[in-house]
Amino acid sequence: MHLIWLIFFLGIFFQDSSAVSQDVLIKKYEQAIALYESDEPTDYTDSLTLAYLKEIIDNPSSSELETKVLVDIYEKLGSLNLIGGKLQEAIKYYKNALEFRGGSSSQDSIFFGSNLFLGETYYLLSKADSSIIFLEEAERLLAAKESKNESSRLFNSLGVIYFASGNYNQAINYFSKAKNLTIGEESFENLDPYYQYALYSFLNNIGSSLVNLQKADSALLIYKDLLRFGINQDRTNSQIAGIFLEKKLPDSALFYLNKISPEFQNRYDYKNQQAEVYFQKKKYVEAKNILIGFLKSNEALNNGASDFRLGSTHNLLGEITFESGDFEGSAGYFHQAIIQIDGLFDDKSIFSNPLDYTFGFESFSLFKALTGKAKAFAVLANKENNPSYRETAVATYQSAFEIANNVSNYYDNDDARVFFGDFVLESYQEAVGFLVDQYQNSNDREFLEKAFEWAENSKATGLDYSLNERQVKLDSDIPKDLIQIERDLKFSISQIQQKILQESDDKARQELQNLLIDERLELSRLQDRFNDFPQYLSGKMQSRNFNIPYFQKEILNDKTFLTAFFEAKNNLYLFSMDKENLSFFDLGEKKDFKEKIEAYKNSVRNYKVGERYKKGDLGREMFDKLFGPVDKQLLKFEGLLIIPHGNLSDLPFGSLETKSGRFLIESHEITRQFSLKFVEFQKIPNSKNLNKLGFAPFENHNWDNNGLYFSDLPYSSDEVGSIEGIIYVNDFATKSRFLEDADRANVIHLATHAIPDPSVPDQAFIVFYPGDVESRLFTHEIYNLNLDNTSLVYLSACETNTGSLSESEGILGISRAFAFAGCPNIITTLWKAEDKATAYISGRFYHYLKKGETYTSALRLSKLDLLNDPKMSQYHHPAFWAHIILTGNITESEGVHYTSFIWIAIVVLVFSLMILLFKKKKTLFNI
Known part of the structure; x- marks a missing residue:
């Protein structure tokens, strides 16, 4: 009986003790929060806060605390460990906080901080995939938050993520969003110190993104304005020094580096810039000593652990050592950079490379490290004729290009892909040059095929990724x-x-x-x-390399000869191909071509009234330089497929003059393409089975406003009238009608005005009735069209293939936008069109299309009609017809070709004559 009462009283005692503990825990929590939020925190207050919080969670009664209190405790434990540099401990506590998340979504907002902090911590560990997962989850929870500061921090963190992955345009969007939320349009002077520092940080991040987008002057304006803020001037001076190093002005960079305080001079970025100054002054020993000394001191501090921030230091050491002539040492430094940046790869053998091509931070630095190492091995292979060096060079370049492929696939906008494509191109140029050397030394076709493959893979990468992504999306589980x-x-x-x-x-x-x-x-x-969505992601990430033997056998037909130009680092290359052969020719130094190419373009497009075109001059010279090596092969083919590159992107090939003195268009059907990756074999339906749509908004209408004048185009109604389809003229030819009908049309003909914008390609436009801003179809709108059902777009408007020139992508303009929208064949113009001559060619084009000709053949025949028509003699100058070009596929007509009727008739006639002759002989025999 006494034992029962003892147990009863002990039970009461422990219940009362537990109740008291709850109060104690809450008081201890409040004390910890007060210390944590101290205006002047110290190491002592942080350690005391840490002790209080750990004491709370170690108490068995802590499980009875409110969820939001427990989550807050674990978040703060994580943050205190993060401040102390204990990243793995921080991750453990943040994940403990997330374990309290149940099935209900009513309290989701309390987990915003844990996801945000986890994302930021994984970033510091250079774990891109994990970082993005948690930051995106924080962004999903953002709707339930009302704190502008927390939202701003998230957007700034996401900006940092996009910056580290090389997507600088998107990074600017996030930094700008963070600034707008926190600061708005307030000036620096009107902000309290906390927000002044926030404004400084946002603008500094935007400036860094602009530098990487090669918009140094815009960034310089931001940094010089930041200097007057008086905040973190060491960082600002360092950023300005970096801009002058980009501009190859080491003395100007040194001027700003000398303003930096001694405390800042121990940082890796300062040491890199200091060494870069000496490097640009060709003082290689001094530059190298600075970096090696810094790495030794850093190794002592970090116990030799990898640090992705030091990748740039090793990359710079690799460059310096390469320029010093120590190529094996250079390869070693670049290999160390790979190890530092990658984080997971730790193979010390310089003959090895990472096998995991998942998306990660510092993509640009990792790509530089791999291509730098490949370049060093390429030089070693050429110097020592060592197969191991050669194999390592090729394998390392391939690893770099695989990583570039994955990075571009992860980008979510065309601007980032185009920028990255231009960045990668220089390495493709070096790699192709190396393989060409190996081919010329060994005559091994394997080197030639790889060189051709890499040359074509470097072209129009942004368009390629976007088109593939678009198709995969439609076929996926999204x-x-x-x-x-x-x-x-x-x-x-x-x-x-x-x-x-x-x-x-x-x-x-x-x-x-x-x-x-x-x-x-x-x-x-x-x-x-x-x-x-797994199906979408796997489809998007699949490699889209082409197989050359398959292309020769299955895509090329007997009548087509392919020529692909490639601007290597110093020389212009020509690859040629038919169904049996692949050949290569080094056409010489590309600097010798540039001036002549521009001179020829100007001689054709700058027509003066009454001027006769002089044959046998630049047009003949350009043909000899570009096609001279394959002139004899060309004679065997009717079709010529041209893949231009660089300065050749807007060359009117059809007006070049062959050795016979004729225009090239007179002897060949000419098609061009962005890259071999896009070339397909396509059967063209009979013209009667094609749904055709035509627009001529300026047949008897013009537009004049604010200095922008669109003249009437009286022959444009004749153009669209020849298509035998649905046509809209003048006030019926509106943008809304086009947007409503375009996705159902197989052939679209636009006889109107177009305005290119080389500085901002997205703002180029095609004009519908009446001509105001609302009636203009901008390039960024064309990108969003769905033209999968459209076989041909005929852009009979001025300069629709004009725009800014991307070295990797080609011309960024209206023509590319229609390809982006899914149309495989596009007829477009290189310069301003003349209304009557253009209408003549268009009319003849549809005449021949109706007879069963392919797009390529119909365009050629229509130009020949113009050249042979005495009534159109004033339009025989190439200025009136050479600007109209076709970009598209190798095609064949599904309908019966009209020339087939001729052959059938001939066969029937011969057969009939043979029968008559036979009967006559039989009669004679009987006599």
């Missing part, structure tokens, strides 16, 4: 409603861009700019969600 949301967002973005163009009020324009950033980020978040 729900249709998400794809529709994507379309709606893209349409909204286009609408906002147009409103910005029309808005004259600065404040209203800024509000639209902010809204544009919001919509772009929303689109980016949606496209990130697409990667959660």
